[in-house]
Amino acid sequence: MSKAYLIGQITVTNPQAYAVYSAQVPHTIAAFGGKYLVRGGHATQLEGQAQGERNVVVEFPSREIAEAWYNSEAYQAILQHRLNNSTGALALVDGYDL
Template identity: 45%
Template sequence: MPAFVIVEVDITDPEKYNAYKELTPATVLAYGGKFVLRGQPVTVLEGEWNHERLVMLQFPTKEKATAWYNSEGYQYAKSVRSGAAKANFLLIES
């Protein structure tokens, strides 16, 4: 069953965040994942949205998504992102 990782991001250091963005795609691909969207700005149609960027990843299974998030490669990318952005990660199985 497919699983999605949804990420709300507020960027505090664009240069450092760009380095993170360069590292992440290979880690996602290694676990069978793909980017569904990587967008900014977000247009609010209803309600409130207080984040700068929205990212959605799709993985074949919840287990693959979790393995990606916990992988050595992604943990390194995450360390590069440290101090460059605040992010909330959500895992949803469809």
């Protein structure tokens, strides 16, 4: 079973309101065995156009678990805090098996 990676490029438009999401989301991710590999930090765009100012990469044990996290009651309860206070894009990508 391949790991799966949630990749987000986000621009926060309302930092105070977004903080509600930011404070709660780590617990929902950890509950599904996910872990942050990237959460913000300095980025240099080498090619193309970035979809947001803030980069996030979360590793999950599998695609099924990542999808279960995204659709979980706990995550759906806070999702509007992100959607209403930021713009950007998320992608779920299967990991590479050696």
